[in-house]
Amino acid sequence: MLVARPAQEGFRVIDAFSRITRLGEGLAASGVLSVTAMDRTIAALRACADKMVRNRVTRARLVATEACRRAANCGDFAHRVWAETGLDLEIICAKDEARLALGGCSSLMRPQYPWALVFDIGGGSTELIWVKNAADGPQVQGVVSLPLGVVTLAEQTGEALHSPAGYAVTVAQIATRLAVFEAEHAITRRLLMGEVQMLGTSGTVTTLAALHLNLERYDRSMIDGLDLRLADIAAVTTMLLGMSASERVAHPCIGTERADLVIAGCAILEAMCRLWPLSSLRVADRGVREGILLSMMREDAIWTRSE
Template sequence: MRLTIMAHGPDMVAPRPPREGGRRAHSPPHHFPPRSSYAALDLGTNNCRLLIARPSEDGFVVVDAFSRIVRLGEGLAATGRLSDAAMDRAVSALSVCADKLRRRRVSLVRSVATEACRRAANGREFVQRVYRETGIALEIISPEQEARLAVLGCHALIEPGEGQALVFDIGGGSTELILIDADQSPPRVIDWYSAPWGVVSLSETEPHVGDSRDGLLDSYARMRSRVAESFAQFAAKLEPGAQPGRLLGTSGTVTTLASVHLDLPNYDRRLIDGLVVPVTAMRDISARLAGMNVDERAEVPCIGHERADLVVAGCAILDAILDMWPAERLGVADRGIREGILRSLMARDRTRMLM
């Protein structure tokens, strides 16, 4: 069975109850076929993630989910191509997703691929292989589409206030910066930028190495400098002298650092999604992790061996963002592209049924 049904086209602030995502998220609740189900699949440079949901009266209910680190972009910075091992890992994860989509009898699915497939010379060949072997039709989306879907999926967690807000998504191969007018619903995108640095691409291009804490911190400073240079064009367009406003991050980096901030023994999405953390606390954690070697970081709960070699790159990107947009508080979202896809699919289906 081919899965080709596609959409056209005292140091912290307590978390607020999530208004979308988690087990529920806001989305138009009425005028859907009985028990209709929708799915969003996001294949990134580092992770493969799937959400399957059904509409409910107050949004949608997630009925199944899947997430696996596949490191599709491993080695891409050096070769310009997706490696055989990386593609095999991704296909294995996508096969699990395909089985879930069949068993859940999903009515409508949108499957997207991002920076690794955009950048790789063999990205489209890989997409064809995925279709042949799993039946999943991946759509390679543009950086702008990626940015807008991320905002659509997480904007409800932006803190109340006035003025502009900055939403960012630190991925595996790129980082999206989205400047929005949050006084509108949904928010209006004022400007956006996609930087070519994510946790995988930065780690491979500017490795975090050193024989001592000072050496590691010097290496970290070079990582920050490289990212800041790539942000310069976007930063220059920000209003001169304007006081940076609200800030919301959606990525494994910010959710991991928020978990370290709370000193959680294991990751708990219920405590993280919607959390607001003082920026000084996030900077302190980044500095502490940057002075550790990879084995020391692996011993930190909620980092472990899977994230130990990549988390410092995420810290460097986050620090560069905070240098550019020096907010006092950082909102943390464990939601983004997949939730944005689900919202758009449900809204489109509802409109179609009302016609």
Template sequence: MVPKGRQRQCGRVDKVDSARKCAAGPQRHRKRRSWARRPAHQKKPERSGKQRQRSVDGPLYGALDLGTNNCRLLIAAPGKGGFEVVDAFSRIVRLGEGVSQTGRLSEAAIGRTISALRVCANKLKWWNVTRNRLIATEACRMAENGRAFLDRVRDEVGLDLEMADRATEAQLAVAGASPLVCPDACKVLIFDIGGGSTELMWLDITDGKQEIQAWTSIPAGVVTVAEKFGGVFVDDQVFAAMRESVRPLMEQFHNQTRQICDGGAGPCHLLGTSGTVTTLCGIHLNLPRYDRSQVDGCWLDGNDVGAVTRELLAMSHEERASSPCIGKQRADLVMAGCAIFEEIRRLWPSDRIRVADRGLREGILASMMKEDGVYGRTP
């Protein structure tokens, strides 16, 4: 199952001892699926506020990623090898719902998002966070009322969100995922399939130094592709159309990376930071419910990904929704993510795919702590 060398603690983001796993390559797992859920009477009890009382010394940092589909917050303290997460929040808000068709954020989506952001604001205040960076991405960039929405958030919630450009988003995604780059690799393709866009970053590693040699952001994500083709009824024909729609958007970057390599070999491995990749990994591992400690840092091979994609494609919408690693809120988006992922694998074939349940938020935290000279330090 999970290689012994990988940290299994969900709360701590450390430098990963991955040399042994790189040599071993992708891990094999049994293929049988079970969508059985935890019985209601066995649900994990909620921790009370007193149980979650702050027990860390030193400064706390906050990172918020407001995307097209999700609102996510991490609060962390510097810790050994990186940082330790002390609180987290994630909610599907679908801020970008309909933006690809109307060009505007809807009032319903704004209401859902402001509700989630109030929770984030309360957490940042309760923990007395010393420094934070709050980022809004593609949905706000696309929408003509995106700036007005951020002004409203500042006035009503008290959070000052930054509308990050695509270059910043790509850099932060790499900063968050780069600890999972195999130390033996010389070139890696990092990708982040978001709700409204997909970022692709070509990473060169020379003498242990990582450098982004090329990057791109394409205007296609799970929400925009699903809205264009429909995400409920997806058969072979619809899935093929999804793939064909994103293919030309990647061709120029594919040619660019081939020129960098003088037409030679592709990446040593792929590194995916998106919800699509973590979802497919969770299903492949046959998890009874999603477990970050089992997924983050896991290796897959191309056959693993292809098998799960074909299995999901053969299912009905209801069957996909019953998967504990997908759920009702994401069932209409998962096949759009698979279509984008399949095109990435077609253009940059690799039998070695690493899964990262980390990304923009972790990149924000690492960047701020490094600027302050406290990254990896204990109080």
């Protein structure tokens, strides 16, 4: 959740809240959201609703993504959310999710590059956006949503992902799936001409950035806009693969919530870096939430001018 007021340059954040609830846990096998996962998520949404009341929110947009798109009982979940929290969920399509993520982080794109590959590694899916960096703003040229996120991949691979052989096989399989997007847009050709930048928004890339900086606790001001070289990503990934589960839990920038998911995120990211070996990746600690705020502010400005 992000609560903000419009400001001269964008917006000023008033309150923020986030919690990993693993809404899609077990979804790949069952096709439905489990009662336990819904309970966890509704508890977090109840906290959001309370904060919205305290902050006197006058306009809101509340979106649900991949887990709800795929679940056969998404309607039942949305009804429970409304009945128990008063929040009205909007289930958005993958393309809308990708566009909101791009809108939230596009200010970090470097104008000297005519093309950008933007990605968002989520819990249930990974969105890739191929963007033309035009003078009048970024123009989306292609979007793909792979049904592979940190939760779904961790569930599918299990402990195999934590062995060198299993990790290597997983990375190769993901790269094969990404190759379809490459074939469609010829990204590598632009990359070899030095025309492409890569921008990543997700818990995976922000966590890797924090580990690279050896932060004792996560600090957004040091992460948002940071450039990570591929060698930096490889070094942190190697370190993570060598850690035990308890060591990952104990690390202040990983913790219990991400300890069993961070390796899955590394595998997805490594597959992208292997297919598109750009010199560096820019890290965005912003995404869909910021994209929603900015889109609502633009809508409000249009309404105001038309009155």
